[in-house]
Amino acid sequence: MSLAENIATPVDWQPVRHLGARLRTMLSPRVVRAASIAVFTLVVLATAVFALVKPEYNWDMAPYIAVSLEDRISDPVELHREAWAGIKERASEGQWYELSEGNPYNADLWQNPAHFVSQLPMYRVKIGYLQTVRWLDRVIDPVFATTLVSSLSALAVGLVLLFWMVRHGFAESGLFLVLILLLAGYFNMGMLATPDLYMAVFGLVGIYLMVKNRPWPSVPFLVAMYLVRPDGIIFLFALLLAALAFGYARLPALVAFAVAVVAYPLIAQAAGHPGWWPHFYFSNVALQNDMAGFSPAFSVIDYLRGVVRGISVALRMNNWPAIMALLLLGWVMLVLNGRAPARRAAMMLTAIVLCFLGKFVTFPLPDDRVYFMFVAAFAIILLEAWKPRLSELPPPRAASRMSQRG
Numbered sequence: 001m002s003l004a005e006n007i008a009t010p011v012d013w014q015p016v017r018h019l020g021a022r023l024r025t026m027l028s029p030r031v032v033r034a035a036s037i038a039v040f041t042l043v044v045l046a047t048a049v050f051a052l053v054k055p056e057y058n059w060d061m062a063p064y065i066a067v068s069l070e071d072r073i074s075d076p077v078e079l080h081r082e083a084w085a086g087i088k089e090r091a092s093e094g095q096w097y098e099l100s101e102g103n104p105y106n107a108d109l110w111q112n113p114a115h116f117v118s119q120l121p122m123y124r125v126k127i128g129y130l131q132t133v134r135w136l137d138r139v140i141d142p143v144f145a146t147t148l149v150s151s152l153s154a155l156a157v158g159l160v161l162l163f164w165m166v167r168h169g170f171a172e173s174g175l176f177l178v179l180i181l182l183l184a185g186y187f188n189m190g191m192l193a194t195p196d197l198y199m200a201v202f203g204l205v206g207i208y209l210m211v212k213n214r215p216w217p218s219v220p221f222l223v224a225m226y227l228v229r230p231d232g233i234i235f236l237f238a239l240l241l242a243a244l245a246f247g248y249a250r251l252p253a254l255v256a257f258a259v260a261v262v263a264y265p266l267i268a269q270a271a272g273h274p275g276w277w278p279h280f281y282f283s284n285v286a287l288q289n290d291m292a293g294f295s296p297a298f299s300v301i302d303y304l305r306g307v308v309r310g311i312s313v314a315l316r317m318n319n320w321p322a323i324m325a326l327l328l329l330g331w332v333m334l335v336l337n338g339r340a341p342a343r344r345a346a347m348m349l350t351a352i353v354l355c356f357l358g359k360f361v362t363f364p365l366p367d368d369r370v371y372f373m374f375v376a377a378f379a380i381i382l383l384e385a386w387k388p389r390l391s392e393l394p395p396p397r398a399a400s401r402m403s404q405r406g
Contacts, residue, residue, distance in 0.1 A: 029389070033171045036390075037174060039175060039178060040162055040175075041158070041162065043181075043187075044154070044157075044159070045155075047154045047186060047190040048154045048158075050190065051150045051154055052148070056191040057087050057090065057096075058099075059106060060123075060194055061087060062084050062099075063122075063123045064123055064133060065087075065143065065146065066083035066117070067120050067130050069137070071134065076116075077113045080116050080117065083116075084100075086143035087143055088100075109289065112289070115289045118290050118292040121291070122273065122274070122291070125267050125271045125273050126195050128195070129229070132198070133146055136148060136149070146193035150197060153197035153198040154189070154190035154197055156201040157186070157200050157201055160201065161376065161380055165380070165384075169387070170387045172388060172390055173380075173386070176383060177380060180375070180376070180379045181376060181379075183319045185372055186376075195228050196369040197369075199225050199229045200376065202221045203232070206219075206225060210344070210348060212344075215253070219252050222256045225373075226256075230268075234362060234363075235352075235355040235358075235374070236257040236260050238352070238355040239348075239355075240254055241354055242347045242351035242354060245347075246347040246350070274291060274295070277298050279363075280303070281296050282294070284306030284364055306364060307360065307361075309364075310366045311360070311364070314366035318368045320371040324378070327379055331382060334385055334386060340385065341381055341384070341385040348377070352378050
């Protein structure tokens with residue numbers, strides 16, 4: 001039979017079939033599992049190492065360093081100088097230009113210490129991250145302190161996810177999960193001085209414990225996640241709603257959310273935070289060089305502008321919307337094919353979906369890093385329900401059928 005007549009199997013050549021059969025023999029479950037673990041581990045280690053040796057000197061690094069130094073430096077000019085000194089020394093010429101003169105906002109805050117200091121209350125509220133950097137920069141350089149937190153957070157996130165997969169028998173999923181993590185910004189986040197990966201360390205442990213029927217031990221980890229980034233209160237509220245709906249872990253979820261509610265005004269007041277609407281306006285409507293006394297009147301039009309901007313930027317410049325769309329489709333397909341996640345896992349998936357909606361209603365930041373923890377959790381829960389087995393493919397077609405087609 002000619003190739004044109006056998007277009008359904010155009011590469012039906014005996015050596016190719018023999019090669020395929022040999023590969024099937026070599027790729028035993030043990031080999032594939034070991035390869036998956038090795039690839040996943042390699043990416044995690046590479047991310048942690050690159051975070052140390054090739055960090056990205058992003059603008060947020062300076063405010064975080066400044067906030068960590070506030071207990072020792074009170075003068076705004078000196079605080080500004082010390083916050084930027086280490087970054088200027090390490091950053092390349094191109095990086096430094098972008099940080100100090102890349103746009104009018106950056107240029108003004110580099111030239112005006114008072115304006116720079118007026119931004120700090122929006123960073124002070126992340127007290128878990130702030131205190132960690134502050135403890136470290138007493139023994140190491142402040143710039144390296146932020147770099148070390150990012151590197152160790154990348155390593156810890158990878159280890160938590162790897163433990164989850166190996167402990168529960170779906171290590172082969174590492175080949176899928178590592179690609180999802182990279183698309184969700186894992187490698188890039190490792191090189192940034194932001195609290196997002198640090199938040200994910202605590203959040204993923206809390207999610208794991210909740211899904212594995214240990215709700216009370218999950219509470220301190222979920223609260224720690226919130227202290228690293230106070231917008232974690234949105235997830236805690238979503239988790240409470242899901243717990244009430246599914247009738248599981250209602251009291252632990254309530255305790256975690258109640259702690260966050262009680263702590264929020266205390267944290268905001270201590271930090272001098274300008275409040276939800278000024279911060280919303282700053283982040284989602286228009287940057288403000290000077291946040292001192294900034295208190296715009298609430299506007300429904302400006303609120304909707306912020307939401308629309310967040311949706312637009314998310315779809316144009318970030319990967320998490322497409323990833324989540326695929327993951328949601330995967331959830332539906334698992335349910336339709338009788339592989340639905342268990343009840344506690346379904347509760348957590350529901351909480352994550354509610355969290356995404358809640359984030360866009362309250363504070364629609366579009367960046368991948370803001371949603372990374374939830375994308376990673378959603379993905380690993382689905383992979384555990386699916387348990388793909390690359391080493392257990394359908395048996396090859398019988399030789400008699402091959403000869404008939406030939």
